[in-house]
Amino acid sequence: MSNITNQSLSEILESIKSKKISSLELTQAYIKNIENAKKLNAFVTTTFDQALENAKKFDNKPNNEQLLSGVPLAVKDLFCTENVKTTAGSNILNNFVPSYESTVTKNLWNNGAFLLGKLNCDEFAMGSSNETSFFGNVINPIGDHLVPGGSSGGSSSALAADLTPATIGTDTGGSIRQPASFTGTVGLKPTYGLCSRWGIVAFASSLDQAGPMTKTVNDCSIMLEAMSGFDEKDSTSINKKKETYSKNLKDNIKGLKIGIPKEYRVDNMPKEIDELWEKGKKILKDLGAHLIDISLPHTKYALPTYYIVAPAEASSNLARYDGVRYGYRSQKGKDLIEMYENTRSEGFGDEVKRRILIGTYVLSSGYYDAYYLKAQKIRQLIKKDFDDSFTKVDAILTPSTPSSAFKIGEKTNDPVSMYLNDIFTVPVNLAGLPALSLPAGLDKKGYPLGLQLIGKALDEQKILNIGYAFEKNCGYKNEIKKWWS
Amino acid sequence: MSKEKFDYFINGEKGKYEVVIGLEVHAQVLSNSKLFSGSSTKFGADPNKQVSLIDSAFPGMLPVINEECVKQAVRTGLGLNAKINNYSVFDRKNYFYADLPQGYQISQYKNPIVGEGKVLLDMPYGSKEIGIERLHLEQDAGKSIHDMDPSSTYVDLNRSGIALMEIVSKPHLRSPDEVNAYIKKLRTIMRYLGTCDGNMQEGSLRADVNVSVRKVGDKNFGTRCEIKNVNSIKFMQMAIEYEANRQVELLEDGKEIDQETRLFDTKKNETRSMRSKEDAHDYRYFPDPDLLPLKLEKKLIDDLKKSLPELPDNKKERFIQEYGLNSYEANVLVSEKEISDYYEEVAKLSDKKLAATWMIGDLFAMLNDKGLNISNSPISAKNFAELVQSIKSGEISGRIAKEVFEIMIKSGDNPKKIIESKGMKQQSDPKELEKIINEILSKNKDKVDQYKAGKEKLFGFFVGQVMKLSGGKANPQLTNEILKKLLKG
Secondary structure (H helix, E strand, O other): OOOHHHOOHHHHHHHHHOOOOOHHHHHHHHHHHHHHOHHHOOEEEEOHHHHHHHHHHHHHOOOOOOOOOOOEEEEEOOEOEOOEOOOOOOHHHOOOOOOOOOHHHHHHHHOOOEEEEEEOOOHHHOOOOOOOOOOOOOOOOOOOOEOOOOOOHHHHHHHHOOOOOOEEEEOOOOOOHHHHHHHOOEEEEOOOOOOOOOOEOOOOOOOOOEEEEEOOHHHHHHHHHHHOOOOOOOOOOOOOOOOOOOOOOOOOOOOOEEEEEHHHOOOOOOHHHHHHHHHHHHHHHHOOOEEEEEOOOOHHHHHHHHHHHHHHHHHHHHHHOOOOOOOOOOOOOOOHHHHHHHHHHHHOOHHHHHHHHHHHHHHOOOOOHHHHHHHHHHHHHHHHHHHHHOOOOOEEEEEOOOOOOOEOOOOOOOHHHHHHHHOOOHHHHHHOOOEEEEEEEEOOOOOEEEEEEEEOOOOHHHHHHHHHHHHHHHOOOOOOOOOOO | OOOOOOOOEEEEOOEEEEEEEEEEEEEEOOOOEOOOOOOEOOOOOOOOOOOOOOOOOOOOOOOOOOHHHHHHHHHHHHHOOOOEOOEEOOEEEEOOOOOOOOOEEEEOOOOOOEOOEEEEEEEOOEEEEEEEEEEEEEEOOOEEEOOOOOOOOEEEOOOOOOEEEEEEEOOOEOOHHHHHHHHHHHHHHHHHHOOOOOOOOOOOEEEEEEEEEEEOOOOOOOOOEEEEEEOOHHHHHHHHHHHHHHHHHHHHOOOOOOOEEEEEEOOOOEEEEEEEOOOOOOOOOEEOOOOOOEEOOHHHHHHHHHOOOOOHHHHHHHHHHHHOOOHHHHHHHHOOHHHHHHHHHHHHHOOHHHHHHHHHHHHHHHHHHHOOOHHHOOOOHHHHHHHHHHHHOOOOOHHHHHHHHHHHHHHOOOHHHHHHHOOOOOEOOHHHHHHHHHHHHHHOHHHHHHHHOOOHHHHHHHHHHHHHHOOOOEOHHHHHHHHHHHHHO
């Protein structure tokens, strides 16, 4: 059973169900992997004792009727976990232990899974390389000098390195899809409102959405089914019947219309990204889908719009971190105001401060109309672009990112070039749509590249089906040498 | 009621000034739980005992609108004859303060739940309409307590997140008396509706007061100052009085008024500057992304409209029509819903007009004296009605009634029982009265002669003697009649 951990979640679930392996053996195998992978810095907190106990409990009284029976899972450290430290990758929450469990993680545990640990991420999910975390940067298992993407970089790294059978991240502007693309894994950002935001440390409330990160599309459908659902504690949660994505997963996509937006062919895009896109189109066409050229004319405004809306909301969401009721508090300062100032100066990192400043600025009187209000209007136009296109097509195919994983430190001094990494992913968040990033090939350096399938709101099943068919015919397989152990 | 003329002006050497006042009233919504969390809103709990994770802004916590608070705001809007907006938006008002855990207050900025409305005031110089600009829902902040410790400030978050209605008037008020009438009217309407208890001591009703002055006849408004968070009508009136005079003095000296926010110092009876316009907060309002716009269905508004109780203006009109009361009496009796309920219960069982006279006179005087409300009156409406009826039927005189009333206060007993057991029933039998009167006349033959000789003042003496002999029970009207008849003979 030495290589159980490099299997997919669905294979592992099968092994548990058929008693080929116990939950305890499985958990021990992952713990061993995690202990050997400290170099990757994927974990902020491990909960091994608790996990082993839960595994034993499962083995004593196995319930195989659940979606995630007996499976240990590590999750991004942005999800509040009851009695387990939750840091959001920030110094300001470095000692924060919630008394409550986020709805999404609770859904996972209610489906039979249990917690293995908390995964590193960019501070407050602000970043595209997992280099803004207070707990240090995470390393991509693809290569020791590469970033794993961000902000769910701990999640992508842990998943690709077999440190968890599947995981969850959050995606505000690409934070699930870009790291999935950088590590050759599957990542889905669901429709805004499909997964509850309750108990997730907020970055930008109108964009944040939790989603699965997995090795296969089938795993992705299982995880989505387990984590999603209406939650009356989140006013933006969508009240609809729960779907059974895994049971309904089909690989027949004959006759589906796939839109190819011309605006995603950006200037200076590496040739290999273009070639990857062509490869993707051909696979879908060979499977019987129709390719249709479409236009999403406001795409070029998406990135600037995103970098107004997201910081604006963040500047307000992060006002609560004042060192009084929880979290880090500076010991310096002679009065309350100084305590606040020192706490926030010492508690937040540079990228977070940068976004708080941008957000405060764009909401200020005199600038509000020029920035925030205009951004909201463009956001509507971007949404309308998609709405118009979806009257003609079933899904849209684009590259996930404009490049493969870049080097650690390569972009840290150039925030704008870092932000440009989100160019293909942010329009989806602005429009609240679901999008799936699929591993699709390697660049000439041998690093993974991803393609993105964008669906209509609540059309997760369709893009999962297309992804499922694509995966079977793409022939991509992650071959990662475990250089770290 | 005499028709007086409005006369609240400030005379300066350079002219006569009128005072322009607008109010932002913060009324705490009557509801069991807070605006966006399930915490209790009960007053008087130990500090920080009614605080949820949402109220204290823990990471990942989200607000969920309390539907009852929304209904209460709609009811209030309907009570103010206002436009109910079926689309409204919650915004974040961002500012940093120790008693504001989120770092922002959830409020409504550009799209409030209630639009323009109006309130009618009964002033000695006639009725006056005050325009309502808007009503919006917002969260209250926590409470900073500065006087518990010399060097620290304590924060109580029990109030944090409680629903408030901010009711903004148009600048239609012109005197401290009108402010008094306006606040009382708002309070009455909301208490009728059950949407706010109007308890100013507990802070359920507070106001920011905007004051400016201008020369009589000027079309444009003067520069206004806002006096923050005044929590009693008396203080509001004092603050306005002070502030208006301060502004007139500045203008008289040829100085300008700075637009600023001021605080009223209740000990020194003066307002002082808190912050100038330049230092005003930039609240960076934007729609709260955690909450969807509030959409109200027409049916909900219609249903609430149908279930609205009779409001004071309508009730007053009805009291005048149905019970034959004058405007003053009707006004007093509708001022509190409990008073009007009590009155209607009494009026059902007794003479309507006499009941009103006795309630407004003796009953209110007694309650006032004892510091009681109508709801904890020692005299039940039923007993009070019996008392009124005993007077009306002539069973007891008004004078005896006052004695019975005193006994009722102490014992809570039924007036019939008191009259019966103390033998206080009025003597209304003409034969019995004639007997008493004849006895007195025969005892006072000299006085009878003087009376007949023209000393008519002596009539009162005879009445007094009859009362004395009858132990005060003689029916005064009958006594008069019989006396006159016998003295003639």
